[in-house]
Amino acid sequence: MKIGSPERPLRVAVVGSGPSGFYAAEALLKQKDLAVRIDMFDRLPTPYGLVRGGVAPDHQKIKSVTIVYEKVAQNPAFRFFGNVKLGRDIQVEDLTKNYDQIVYAVGNESDRHLGVPGEELAGNHSATAFVGWYNGHPDWREEKFDLAQESAAVIGIGNVAMDVTRILAEDPEELKGTDIAGYALDALRLSKVKTIWLLGRRGPAQAAYSPAEIHEIGALESADLVVDPKETVLGAESQKDYADPENKKNVDYVAEKAKAGEGSRAKKVRLRFCVSPTEVIGKDGKVVALKLERNKLILDEKGAVKAKGTGEFETIPAGLVFRSVGYRGIPIAGVPFDEKAGKIPNAEGRVQGKDAQYVVGWAKRGPSGLIGTNRADSAATVKAMLEDAAAGRFAPGEVSADDNAVPALLKERQIRFVTFSDWKALDKRELENGKAKGKIREKFTTVPEMLEAANKGPVSV
Ligand code: NAP
DSSP states (O other), X not given: OOTTBTTBOEEEEEEOOSHHHHHXXXXXXXXXXXXXXXXXXXXXXXXXXXXXXXXXXXOHHHHTTHHXXXXXXXXXXXXXXXXXXXXXXXXXXXXXXXXXXXXXXXXXXXXXXXXXXXXXXXXXXXXXXXXXXXXXXXXXXXXXXXXXXXXXXXXXXXXXXXXXXXXXXXXXXXXXXXXXXXXXXXXXXXXXXXXXXXXXXXXXXXXXXOHHHHHHHHTOSSEEEEEOGGGGOOOGGGHXXXXXXXXXXXXXXXXXXXXXXXOSOSEEEEEEOSEEEEEEEEETTEEEEEEEEEEEEEEOTTSOEEEEXXXXXXXXXXXXXXXXXXXXXXXXXXXXXXXXXTBOOEETTEETTOTTEEEXXXXXXXXXXXXXXXXXXXXXXXXXXXXXXHTTOOOSSOOOOOTTHHHHHHHHTTOXXXXXXXXXXXXXXXXXXXXXXXXXXXXXXXXXXXXXXHHTOOOOO
């Protein structure tokens, strides 16, 4: 029987239910002349990965992308198994016995470090932790941030750094109607943070933030975006980057802000360029300051602009530090992992050395790109999957075509898996709880709470 025919559909396991996983499922379900069955697994009872746990609460429009994912999930050829962790509840061997192809859509769950002294001090956090905390992610809900500090520093100037800065700088009343975790809103209402240092190691023409994101910081009612005019002057090495329209918008905007001066708002976002932290300075085990080295910009052998320390140092006060220098993957038992690159080694989405195993999203290409970037990227991996399937290139070994085999296995292991209709029940409860508080949604932030809400079955709102 041909695999992919109505008599014997192609059986695919997708591990991870963030954007890249859903776009892979979407691309597979869109194929004409292909019968497919997709089972998607997630370690959390809730789907949508970074759309739920990463996108900032004041960016609700971005979250509406879940409408597309929900449509995918409603396809009868699709099943969701939430609260099932690969390597804990189910193993790669279980998947290879039950699926013709496996797609890893596991994202990047960890983050990069700076490798400077003092990173172990209390008060030095990853942006990942802060983002997870304000978004009510179960992994981060117990994290503590000393918001009684007046000065905070955010290292890195990508869009995650913009999110962290905005959440620290904006009036919490702007967030009260969103899906921000209730405990985070309470803590932010008591925040004493007045100054946020935003630290870029290169210049304004190399900033990683998008023009829209820096504009949002500059437009805050509660804070002034303060830029030192001297740091917005471009050298000859930056002219090529400045020719890029997005970079030009970024440079021109901060130059305009620099001219505007300090402003009179109570909070200040102090955006700095060409500085690198060389030490997190502590007192009694707690962060009190950051030592920065001034950089000059040079062209490397490939013509890219790099930062080089000048040996000139300064110290800025900071009782809270957030490093926002990029996410990083973590290894999963039984899945190849490139330690240096922090991702799953692959060629065009085909996992190196593993037949019929594929990868999409940040686990495939590293932590870059917007949500939409994943659509084409996942479609490219699906193209490789379809080529392999057409050529009969599957992993050796018998695959069970019994749809009940995996749910039966999970039940035997006493794993309380969450189906998509369970999630919808949970979702409705969150929306209901939000409505009662004048919020879009009040999230459940622990796995037991989530399971309890899912167990109660459907509700009508
Ligand atoms: P990113 O865009 O790669 O930015 C990382 C920042 O960290 C860069 O400014 C980088 O500087 C800096 N950095 C790296 N290593 C450093 C070091 N050792 N010392 C000092 N600075 C260092 O990463 P991200 O902000 O985590 O975002 C990840 C992806 O998600 C991006 O594609 C982003 O656009 C996307 N995202 C989008 C949104 C949105 O659209 N609203 C929100 C969040 C995230 P260099 O440039 O010099 O390397």
